[in-house]
Amino acid sequence: MGIKIVDTVFRDGPQSLIATRMTTDEILSCASILDKAGYHALEVWGGATFDSCISFLNEDPWERLRAIRKACPNTKLQMLFRGQNILGYRHYSDDIVEKFVQKSLENGIDIIRVFDALNDIRNLKSAVTATKKYHGHCQIALSYTTSPVHTVEYYVKLAQEVEKMGADSLCIKDMAGVLLPDDAYKLIKQLKANTKLPIELHSHCTGGICEMTYQKAIEAGVDIIDTALSPFANGTSQPATEAFNYALKNTKYDPKLNQDCLNQAAEILTKIKDKYLANGILNPKALSSNPNILKYQVPGGMLSNLMNQLAKQGAMDKYEEVLKEVPRVRQELGYPPLVTPLSQMVGTQAVMNIITNERYKMVPKEIKDYLHGLYGKAPAPIDQNILKKIIGDDKVITHRPADDLKPEFAQLKEKYKDLVKCDEDVLSIALFEQKAIKFLTEKYHPTPKDEVEEFNLYVG
Ligand code: CO
Numbered sequence: 001m002g003i004k005i006v007d008t009v010f011r012d013g014p015q016s017l018i019a020t021r022m023t024t025d026e027i028l029s030c031a032s033i034l035d036k037a038g039y040h041a042l043e044v045w046g047g048a049t050f051d052s053c054i055s056f057l058n059e060d061p062w063e064r065l066r067a068i069r070k071a072c073p074n075t076k077l078q079m080l081f082r083g084q085n086i087l088g089y090r091h092y093s094d095d096i097v098e099k100f101v102q103k104s105l106e107n108g109i110d111i112i113r114v115f116d117a118l119n120d121i122r123n124l125k126s127a128v129t130a131t132k133k134y135h136g137h138c139q140i141a142l143s144y145t146t147s148p149v150h151t152v153e154y155y156v157k158l159a160q161e162v163e164k165m166g167a168d169s170l171c172i173k174d175m176a177g178v179l180l181p182d183d184a185y186k187l188i189k190q191l192k193a194n195t196k197l198p199i200e201l202h203s204h205c206t207g208g209i210c211e212m213t214y215q216k217a218i219e220a221g222v223d224i225i226d227t228a229l230s231p232f233a234n235g236t237s238q239p240a241t242e243a244f245n246y247a248l249k250n251t252k253y254d255p256k257l258n259q260d261c262l263n264q265a266a267e268i269l270t271k272i273k274d275k276y277l278a279n280g281i282l283n284p285k286a287l288s289s290n291p292n293i294l295k296y297q298v299p300g301g302m303l304s305n306l307m308n309q310l311a312k313q314g315a316m317d318k319y320e321e322v323l324k325e326v327p328r329v330r331q332e333l334g335y336p337p338l339v340t341p342l343s344q345m346v347g348t349q350a351v352m353n354i355i356t357n358e359r360y361k362m363v364p365k366e367i368k369d370y371l372h373g374l375y376g377k378a379p380a381p382i383d384q385n386i387l388k389k390i391i392g393d394d395k396v397i398t399h400r401p402a403d404d405l406k407p408e409f410a411q412l413k414e415k416y417k418d419l420v421k422c423d424e425d426v427l428s429i430a431l432f433e434q435k436a437i438k439f440l441t442e443k444y445h446p447t448p449k450d451e452v453e454e455f456n457l458y459v460g
Helices: 012-017 024-028 047-057 061-071 094-106 125-133 152-165 181-194 210-219 241-247 259-278 292-296 300-312 316-332 342-355 365-371 384-391 409-415 423-444 449-459
Strands: 004-007 041-045 076-081 111-115 137-143 169-173 199-202 224-227
Touching: 004 241, 024 061, 041 047, 041 061, 047 061, 047 423, 061 076, 061 423, 076 094, 076 137, 094 111, 094 125, 094 409, 094 423, 111 125, 111 169, 125 137, 125 152, 137 152, 152 169, 152 181, 169 181, 181 199, 181 210, 199 210, 210 224, 210 241, 224 241, 241 259, 292 300, 292 316, 300 316, 300 342, 316 342, 342 365, 365 384, 409 423
Parallel strands: 004 041, 004 224, 041 076, 076 111, 111 137, 137 169, 169 199, 199 224
Antiparallel strands: none
16 A cells, blocks of 8 residues: 655644645635545644734634645645643643543544653553544554663553553654654564554655655554645655655655646645745745754754844854753753743743853753653653752652643633633643733734724823
8 A cells, every 4th residue: 555645734834834824715726636635644733823823924724724625625634732731832731631632523623643752651641532432533643752761662661551541543754854764664564563553754855864754654654644745845854745755756655646636726825835935934944854963963943043143142253162062961961852831932942051151050830840850750760969959859740740730711701601602712822821811812802903093092
């Protein structure tokens, strides 16, 4: 059977290249064409798309999902779900997780890809249970990273655990694009030999090696690969869908996508890409490969965040020093994979260690929470001297962090009953609080134009 393809052109592609600014209209301009291409699934939704909709695009993310569903009756729709963090940055109570899963499936999602930054599978449990309960396909993604503890055996053991937990498929999520071709071959071979789960590979072209890695993974028996239609492929995004459709043609791996559909959609999206190049949202730098991510083993997004943080402090001369500090911090913190929110946390700590000239003199609240066990279990033991220096003899929790959270949904629904019109609105508020309140207030109670003028006149 041929390789199955998940196209990320509506989610990870725009997230990697244009800060998730693709609008619903732009998506709908070619969604119905791609619906006929023969994909395994289209990836359409995730934390950044949701956030960008309400914070920048003034669009309701739930309406976007329903519109894509309507335009794509033949193709499965997939979303990315951060375990107990759902689409946000903190742990939510189990009732919010369940409700969010239920509403995502009701509004059009078929496949929920659930991951936890630390690969602490206790943080996946309630999302998995809810996905099964509401008859969705539950894919568990393991965050891929390199460290002395992140061996092939480590991933095989985790894969067997998530299989037992009820996952329908497994994804290796290489958000940094650091998985080397030969390592991919060994990893996929062992996963295929030791589980019955279909295996998907998600990586990024950032380091310039992704096509080679995918090819070796295909030879090792991977079932599904994530690619992006060419206008939003390569650079910090996934490799181009069309490239794999041509490269594997007439082999036993032939994905058999409809090339005419791909061409038609690519033509439309190329015009959209050109607009983002012209207005500067698409930085041409994001389109070239950057071998530094292989040298420092950090995701491309994190490199640009570090640059921004240092530029704001007028400390760009410290860039190399900070990049050397990142692996040190990561080791001391028990080798967390550098994926949201840990990538931001480790990056900020590394910047603070260098800027203040004293390591761990300043520590963000999130790192303190992490050391208290509030994000789950670190992959490797945490450096005890660092732990003592930062949190002293404080209690570190060893149970699942969400066990301490009380149900939140009913209370939120009551609190915002004058603002919300449906459970989806309550969920938007649960996850994005002030941003969602502002968005919904504007959506349901837009300030009339002359009132604004009157107000301006008043204060003027
Ligand atoms: Co990605």
